[in-house]
Amino acid sequence: MKSILKLLLIVIMLNGIVSCDHDFPVPPASIVPKFTYVADNDGTAPSTVTFTNTSIVPTEYGAPTYTWNFGDNTTSTETNPVHRYENPGVYQVSLVIVATGTGQIKTITQAINIKNPDASGVPIYFTNSTQVLQAYINDDAPVFEVLPVTNIKDSYGICIDTIHDVLYIADLDGGAIIQTDLNGKNQKIWRSGLDSPSGMAIDYEKNELYWDTSNGIQKGDLNSDDVNQKVDFITGQTNDPDGIAIDPVNRNLYWINYDGGLGMKGLDGSGEKILIPDAEGARIIVVGNRIYFDYYNGSGDIHIKSANLDGSNLATLATGISRVVYGLAYDPYGNKIYWGDRNKGQITRADLDGSNVQTFYTAAGSTPRGIVFGKKK
Numbered sequence: 001m002k003s004i005l006k007l008l009l010i011v012i013m014l015n016g017i018v019s020c021d022h023d024f025p026v027p028p029a030s031i032v033p034k035f036t037y038v039a040d041n042d043g044t045a046p047s048t049v050t051f052t053n054t055s056i057v058p059t060e061y062g063a064p065t066y067t068w069n070f071g072d073n074t075t076s077t078e079t080n081p082v083h084r085y086e087n088p089g090v091y092q093v094s095l096v097i098v099a100t101g102t103g104q105i106k107t108i109t110q111a112i113n114i115k116n117p118d119a120s121g122v123p124i125y126f127t128n129s130t131q132v133l134q135a136y137i138n139d140d141a142p143v144f145e146v147l148p149v150t151n152i153k154d155s156y157g158i159c160i161d162t163i164h165d166v167l168y169i170a171d172l173d174g175g176a177i178i179q180t181d182l183n184g185k186n187q188k189i190w191r192s193g194l195d196s197p198s199g200m201a202i203d204y205e206k207n208e209l210y211w212d213t214s215n216g217i218q219k220g221d222l223n224s225d226d227v228n229q230k231v232d233f234i235t236g237q238t239n240d241p242d243g244i245a246i247d248p249v250n251r252n253l254y255w256i257n258y259d260g261g262l263g264m265k266g267l268d269g270s271g272e273k274i275l276i277p278d279a280e281g282a283r284i285i286v287v288g289n290r291i292y293f294d295y296y297n298g299s300g301d302i303h304i305k306s307a308n309l310d311g312s313n314l315a316t317l318a319t320g321i322s323r324v325v326y327g328l329a330y331d332p333y334g335n336k337i338y339w340g341d342r343n344k345g346q347i348t349r350a351d352l353d354g355s356n357v358q359t360f361y362t363a364a365g366s367t368p369r370g371i372v373f374g375k376k377k
Contacts, residue, residue: 022335029058033097044115045088045146051281055080055097055106062101069094073093073114083219088116105179113145120335123374126340126347127155127368132169132184135361136377137334138176147184155324156282158207158370159200161222166269170370175187176281176316177220191220192227196308199243199283201253203267210253212241217255234265242282243328245292247309256281256293260325262311275311282327285337287352289372292317292337296324304328304339304354327371340368347371 034054041047056143057064070083071091077256085091094109118157121138134151135142152156153173160167160182160204169178179190191197195213202209210233216368217234234241239257246253251267265272286309295303296319297315302321307314318339327340327347338349338360345366350357361368 031106032056033106061099067096085114127370156198159371180362243284247286256284326369329371342367
């Protein structure tokens with residue numbers, strides 16, 4: 001009897017499996033348009049770009065046709081075309097695939113940045129989660145290029161060594177600080193095994209780099225290539241330090257906590273104290289005799305504020321920023337501050353008193369963080 005019941009159970013299960021196949025059929029194959037490209041001359045005009053068509057077209061769809069539009073009023077029907085760009089600019093390159101057997105049409109578009117060999121101005125960098133972007137501030141609209149920095153899990157901070165021409169990128173999720181040249185090349189891990197690094201600052205007098213952790217601030221010797229070399233500078237900050245800045249004249253370090261408290265400590269280890277207890281933010285900079293920082297006033301209403309170096313004489317420069325600011329920087333050539341709005345995908349700038357507010361850059365899907373400036377070219 002038990003054997004009969006087991007047999008019936010197996011039959012019922014098999015029927016159920018078959019019925020599931022009918023209820024949830026496997027979707028038919030589809031065209032997947034994809035392509036990659038390589039630009040010679042380091043992507044600087046004039047540049048010859050080789051396109052590789054990596055699209056997937058099921059054989060049952062019939063032989064496909066390809067139509068390329070290179071964004072400069074020229075086209076091609078080759079499978080893997082080569083195209084030369086004589087002039088700099090951002091070109092929207094599209095690939096249209098038509099399946100001759102079914103008539104299905106699929107399109108993909110990518111932006112290709114051909115750099116200007118004569119570009120000049122003040123270089124500006126920012127991180128966008130897994131990317132590092134760079135442009136120049138001049139009389140033209142900014143054209144950002146993605147630097148060839150790879151394997152960033154999620155970055156909220158970037159720092160530039162203007163003496164040695166080096167970038168440091170804080171990979172919060174990767175627990176590391178990445179070092180590259182200013183063009184994003186010669187990448188290496190500078191420090192690893194870190195606790196959520198985000199904000200950074202350089203003490204040029206001692207040649208040390210400081211960074212925040214989830215409960216304090218650490219520093220490392222810029223002359224050391226030991227990825228494990230680090231020293232605790234501030235500990236016990238349970239409110240999550242997220243931004244740091246150095247006053248090189250008075251030899252003080254400032255930090256701001258994500259969950260409240262703006263503090264200061266001498267670089268010699270003396271005088272640690274909280275200057276503004278209710279300040280909640282993620283970025284702080286020192287400009288002359290003032291500190292500038294973001295200030296959480298309420299959901300969807302982040303402020304940019306400034307204060308004297310002792311925390312007094314608080315002033316509001318901007319309001320209505322949609323999310324906590326992870327990009328705040330000073331352009332010494334234009335004498336302006338810049339900040340990123342991650343919800344709006346834009347970078348805004350203003351005079352140091354908050355006047356002359358301008359939108360500098362906007363890109364849908366962008367989340368500007370970690371803004372820094374290099375030496376004027």
